[in-house]
Amino acid sequence: MNKKNEDELIKEVKEIFSGHLEQQGFRKTPERYAILEEIYRRSDHFDAEALYIHMKNQNYRVSRATVYNTLDLLVNCDLVKKHQFGKNLAQYEKSYGYKQHDHLICLDCGDVLEFCDPRIHQIKSMMGEVLKFKVIGHSLNLYGHCHGACSRTQNPGSGEQEPKKETMS
């Protein structure tokens, strides 16, 4: 995505966020918009701490509390999706403008691929009907080994991955 499109996307999600904040009676603080913007300038998946460090490195003055608070707001607005890829560490990703997808996680290198499959939709509606459940969301993760560049075996036999740590400058 080029710079122009990225700026337009960010403008768009900020407007959506504004709407939700107004509608729910929350205040529009600069920190909230700054966090939203950073998320939409970042790529792929990240955890709360990485986002916090990233904000700090950009010389924003934010606290972890605000990062977590804002992430919650954004998840409730559907602007951000929250995942658990098998570790006790929540992973997030921007979700506006991206079509629904699921994840394939490499147990060796922790890489995350995305894929779409319409059958998951069918399963959701069918199971909701059969089990008398109103299904509103799902999470599907496939775990395995990529045949690619990743040759190192970090946790043989275990089902875990190593998060890439970002360091504070």
Next chain:
Amino acid sequence: MNKKNEDELIKEVKEIFSGHLEQQGFRKTPERYAILEEIYRRSDHFDAEALYIHMKNQNYRVSRATVYNTLDLLVNCDLVKKHQFGKNLAQYEKSYGYKQHDHLICLDCGDVLEFCDPRIHQIKSMMGEVLKFKVIGHSLNLYGHCHGACSRTQNPGSGEQEPKKETMS
């Protein structure tokens, strides 16, 4: 399942566990067998702390460290499955003798239903092929609201559940 079948099942899993311990050069300690047995006498899903408390209540002298250690061993043996149902709290369930299934979690009451759908198998093989990935496992959770007895709304709008705490006597 009646008592006789339960005892037979437990005998069977203990033998399987023994085989894995031998094969991997680990020791056969009474604690490991006690934990395995308690898991297979329990029903459904539980977390490590609940299992620990349960063992304590049965007057076993075990530590949390051993509970976590043994759970890891059992997961690696495929005698126990580990899940994350959207919270930072691992849930476990016995898996030997039960057919593969996925989960439907009520966001209001935290209840967990199980279901099977062959399509998930198709998705796994197809995605593995398409994305050049050797898929060895998956986790599919559907989230929603049960129309049943559960009327309380614990975390409206959030995607979380409340674990049932077991107390020490």
Next chain:
DNA sequence: TTGTGTGCAAAAGCTTTGCATGTTG
């Protein structure tokens, strides 16, 4: 001006680790 949001630090909750002791092979 009023009350919500923030930063900071401490606390909480789940899991792992270190160390002395116990027990398996």
Next chain:
DNA sequence: CAACATGCAAAGCTTTTGCACACAA
């Protein structure tokens, strides 16, 4: 008897909370 497993408690890590101050409405 030597090495590994255990119990216990402390530490580690992610996330939440309390409190005083700042700032949006």
